[in-house]
């Protein structure tokens with residue numbers, strides 16, 4: 070590249086990066102993915118390195134973040150909070166290792182490898198063991214003093230344990246919001262018609278940057294410690310020892326930390342973390358690889374904006390930019406119309422995405438997504454891909470605003486508007502519904518719901534198969550499933566002896582079910598698994614419930630007027646009663662709730678976690694047993710867990726429970742605890 074071209078590109082990149090810095094750090098409303106941002110930054114770093122005469126103190130490469138906002142008082146960092154260089158691939162990781170080994174004149178270096186949290190970096194200052202100040206990273210030199218907000222974060226110790234706490238200790242770490250809390254928060258916000266947070270990182274940042282700490286207190290934030298400004302304060306000679314000391318002082322430290330001898334081990338570890346990334350309860354965007362020895366770190370020293378002893382191996386993005394080809398409208402189980410964006414296929418977090426839900430009309434309007442828009446999409450954990458926002462600067466002006474169709478896109482029947490309560494799409498406000506109760510889309514979704522895991526759990530009955538069975542006229546409602554024969558199935562495209570036998574076997578297994586599952590499977594509007602459990606526990610038989618008046622139904626704990634009306638309305642409809650009648654004729658058996666319900670609170674307030682393979686029950690049955698006795702089931706092991714139930718081949722959760730001193734039960738122990746053996 071010629072000098073002039075390089076200079077022009079450098080100017081362009083600086084302006085672009087400053088623009089995106091502002092979108093990200095100041096407005097909390099990024100226009101490009103982190104991955105694309107990092108690519109711009111790396112291009113600029115490379116050009117500046119190749120053309121030293123272009124260096125400039127005001128280049129975005131000369132600072133480590135963005136300036137703090139003006140609203141909080143500044144908190145200077147005694148020791149700057151540096152940033153870390155990124156590696157996007159194995160070669161860059163090996164280059165880093167090569168540099169480190171050369172500088173340390175060593176054949177192999179020991180690394181402390183830690184998942185890289187995707188949250189907000191903060192520093193906590195303790196004097197004499199007491200938390201006095203806490204602030205964000207800001208530009209690395211000065212952050213924002215958000216002490217009152219940080220005090221509301223429960224995993225931040227206000228006073229640190231140990232006999233003689235260091236006189237001064239600056240703890241660094243990340244404030245994150247767990248995926249579950251993030252989803253819960255957004256669900257509440259959508260119910261209240263408030264703007265949704267795009268991802269847990271933004272939710273954590275937005276929650277921490279509140280001028281009113283009572284708002285922060287209502288948000289479920291967590292803090293993980295990953296370092297200190299000065300390891301000498303902890304008399305630690307390695308990064309690993311720093312983490313151990315921090316854990317001992319009462320900080321939450323990521324258990325997924327590994328000492329790796331040499332870069333091969335570090336690389337393997339990074340890949341293993343990447344593989345279980347989605348299973349973690351919080352978001353991470355890479356693995357940080359740190360030279361473990363503190364003396365070695367000191368010897369390596371720092372460069373302009375980052376230390377030479379650390380590198381972040383970044384995972385492929387979970388956000389990406391693509392184009393909306395079309396906004397389609399899907400018809401759900403209750404006839405509700407849901408807009409869905411059909412996208413130019415794009416890879417996000419290793420998966421190709423071509424669709425994203427838009428929930429409802431309000432959501433489309435709030436996000437202002439249109440056909441033809443360039444949009445930022447993201448995948449978070451097991452969540453359906455969603456559109457974060459359109460990139461308004463890419464609009465041509467030709468993009469049409471979205472409108473709901475007047476006729477059902479599946480059966481052509483009229484569409485009515487009603488002021489819905491909470492619906493399957495999770496949204497609220499105006500709902501659009503197909504009036505045709507035998508609309509093929511509605512029937513298909515009802516059958517699919519009836520067969521789902523928490524309902525009759527008919528394995529192998531997916532939407533495509535239901536469509537084929539309906540097209541052939543073999544199935545018009547859930548009861549028809551139990552009339553299917555081997556010959557019927559062999560006549561359906563895609564079925565062979567084995568697959569037909571398998572489906573018939575799953576259908577047969579599903580014939581014996583519980584009242585809770587059956588009630589849930591009926592797909593009565595508003596009746597989810599929790600309500601189904603409470604109703605089953607209260608009425609104890611289907612007859613009792615079908616004969617109950619709306620007021621009696623409403624008297625059940627957790628059941629409101631709208632749900633009670635929906636239940637009454639459901640059983641008052643002749644067609645519904647007919648299908649239920651036929652199900653019983655075809656051999657369906659519904660067990661009343663087992664002993665223990667209702668009102669069994671023997672496990673009240675107890676937290677359980679299951680790991681490994683259970684042999685006598687499925688995970689979801691085990692969960693039901695705990696919940697029906699008032700207990701809770703969580704996904705991760707922490708100090709507050711009461712019992713870890715370990716089935717066969719239990720892995721890291723078991724190790725962690727043991728190290729935390731959490732009680733571990735075998736499956737048999739658990740069964741005898743619930744009186745099941």
Ligand code: IVH
Pocket residue numbers: 151152153154183184185186187189190191206242243295296357375376379
């Ligand atoms: S160590 C010099 N460890 O990554 C090294 N940082 O670019 C100082 N981050 O916003 C940081 N997880 O908050 C370190 N386990 C971890 C981390 C981590 C996430 C963040 C950090 C900062 C960014 C550095």
